Amino acid sequence: MTTTVHVDLPGRAYDILIGPGVLSQAGARIAAMGGRRHVCILTDENVAGLHLAALQTGLADAGLTSEALALPPGEATKCWAQLERSVEWLLAEKVERGDIVVAFGGGVIGDLAGFAAAILRRGVRFVQIPTSLLAQVDSSVGGKTGINSPSGKNLIGAFHQPSLVLADTALLGTLPARDFLAGYGEVVKYGLLGDAAFFDWLEAEGPALAAGNMDARVRAVTRSCEMKADIVQRDETEQGDRALLNLGHTFCHALEAATGYSDRLLHGEGVAIGCALAFELSARMGLCSQEDPSRVRAHLRDMGMKVDIRDIPGDLPDAAGLLDLMGQDKKVLEGKLRFILARGIGDAFITSDVPRETVLGVLEDALRSGPPRA
Numbered sequence: 115m116t117t118t119v120h121v122d123l124p125g126r127a128y129d130i131l132i133g134p135g136v137l138s139q140a141g142a143r144i145a146a147m148g149g150r151r152h153v154c155i156l157t158d159e160n161v162a163g164l165h166l167a168a169l170q171t172g173l174a175d176a177g178l179t180s181e182a183l184a185l186p187p188g189e190a191t192k193c194w195a196q197l198e199r200s201v202e203w204l205l206a207e208k209v210e211r212g213d214i215v216v217a218f219g220g221g222v223i224g225d226l227a228g229f230a231a232a233i234l235r236r237g238v239r240f241v242q243i244p245t246s247l248l249a250q251v252d253s254s255v256g257g258k259t260g261i262n263s264p265s266g267k268n269l270i271g272a273f274h275q276p277s278l279v280l281a282d283t284a285l286l287g288t289l290p291a292r293d294f295l296a297g298y299g300e301v302v303k304y305g306l307l308g309d310a311a312f313f314d315w316l317e318a319e320g321p322a323l324a325a326g327n328m329d330a331r332v333r334a335v336t337r338s339c340e341m342k343a344d345i346v347q348r349d350e351t352e353q354g355d356r357a358l359l360n361l362g363h364t365f366c367h368a369l370e371a372a373t374g375y376s377d378r379l380l381h382g383e384g385v386a387i388g389c390a391l392a393f394e395l396s397a398r399m400g401l402c403s404q405e406d407p408s409r410v411r412a413h414l415r416d417m418g419m420k421v422d423i424r425d426i427p428g429d430l431p432d433a434a435g436l437l438d439l440m441g442q443d444k445k446v447l448e449g450k451l452r453f454i455l456a457r458g459i460g461d462a463f464i465t466s467d468v469p470r471e472t473v474l475g476v477l478e479d480a481l482r483s484g485p486p487r488a
């Protein structure tokens with residue numbers, strides 16, 4: 115039940131292996147990549163406790179020694195202090211230019227370790243072994259690496275492609291339900307941005323996928339990676355089409371900043387809320403039918419996910435405050451916000467032609483309506 119998606123970038127091509135048990139291939143695959151027979155692993159404390167021994171045993175079976183640094187779990191780890199700690203540790207381990215760094219964890223570890231690899235000795239190779247659903251469907255692929263700044267999300271970083279991605283879907287068995295559903299937010303994003311049939315399939319199979327059906331999990335990870343690979347091949351550094359992968363993210367990143375990158379809001383939860391808002395905005399601008407945002411919201415609700423801004427516990431800035439936070443979005447061009455909007459499910463596009471008043475209206479209504487905040 116293993117699938118392979120190839121990311122065909124000139125001089126930087128790599129495979130994504132997807133399926134239960136692919137972790138056991140880590141030793142042989144990494145040994146075949148050359149370099150010293152010693153591997154440095156960046157991970158987090160949760161993943162280390164559950165799965166590090168299996169990874170290190172597999173590496174040892176292939177004749178590779180390894181050392182690991184386990185960082186605190188959570189979004190707050192994507193910061194200067196943990197980046198410095200990681201880079202200094204890799205230097206203390208005497209990682210050479212030809213060596214392989216392994217990112218073993220969710221998107222936080224993948225983004226941080228990838229950035230550390232990008233800047234260490236001006237760039238060393240790294241392998242992504244994503245362990246969360248979000249990391250398997252999105253963050254381990256495409257080479258966006260980086261950390262957050264108090265000024266905004268992912269504002270410090272680099273494009274640095276991995277040399278290999280091993281997405282072992284069996285590891286998702288230990289992922290907490292909340293983190294699984296957050297990752298599902300990015301899965302839904304793919305259907306919404308460019309594949310209506312995939313969204314139809316998710317409406318039917320989402321519950322089985324969440325309940326642990328392995329075929330459904332492999333299919334969802336594979337389709338998501340295919341779509342991401344296709345877009346990244348067209349536009350590696352987001353000069354155009356790659357921004358489609360940012361559907362829902364202008365809202366999401368403002369909400370993550372507003373909640374202090376804390377567990378009040380996980381990234382994938384913000385993506386789901388942001389996608390619902392992007393469809394609402396599209397409907398209000400007459401770009402898609404009113405049924406589309408309703409259908410998006412209904413599916414997120416059916417899956418037991420956060421759907422509305424009001425599902426976020428605690429206080430938030432007002433609509434103008436959120437709009438202000440959006441001003442740090444990397445898609446801003448000549449001071450003007452750009453949004454990913456949709457003509458329908460599976461038909462997203464990029465535009466800067468969005469009246470400020472309409473965005474404010476959507477945010478004001480979202481902050482006002484819905485269930486009371488916890």
Ligand SMILES: NC(=O)c1ccc[n+]([C@@H]2O[C@H](COP(=O)([O-])OP(=O)(O)OC[C@H]3O[C@@H](n4cnc5c(N)ncnc54)[C@H](O)[C@@H]3O)[C@@H](O)[C@H]2O)c1
Pocket residue numbers: 158159160161164187188189192219220221222223225245246247248249252253254255256257258259268285286287288289290293296297300380381382
């Ligand atoms: N680079 C990109 O293209 C890209 C794309 C999407 C998201 N991201 C980034 O990814 C991050 C979110 O990633 P995430 O949702 O994986 O968060 P995460 O890395 O914080 O992982 C979520 C939680 O699950 C735990 N965990 C991971 N795998 C586990 C497993 N198999 N069993 C048990 N627990 C496990 C982690 O310890 C953590 O507590 C955000 O910082 C976001 O900005 C980056």
Ligand SMILES: O=C(O)C(=O)C[C@@H](O)[C@H](O)[C@H](O)COP(=O)(O)O
Pocket residue numbers: 252256258267268300352356357359360363444
């Ligand atoms: O890979 C991309 O491109 C994406 O936009 C994927 C997003 O899911 C991801 O959250 C990404 O990190 C956001 O990028 P940013 O450039 O808006 O920080």
Ligand SMILES: [Zn+2]
Pocket residue numbers: 252300363381385
């Ligand atoms: Zn994202």
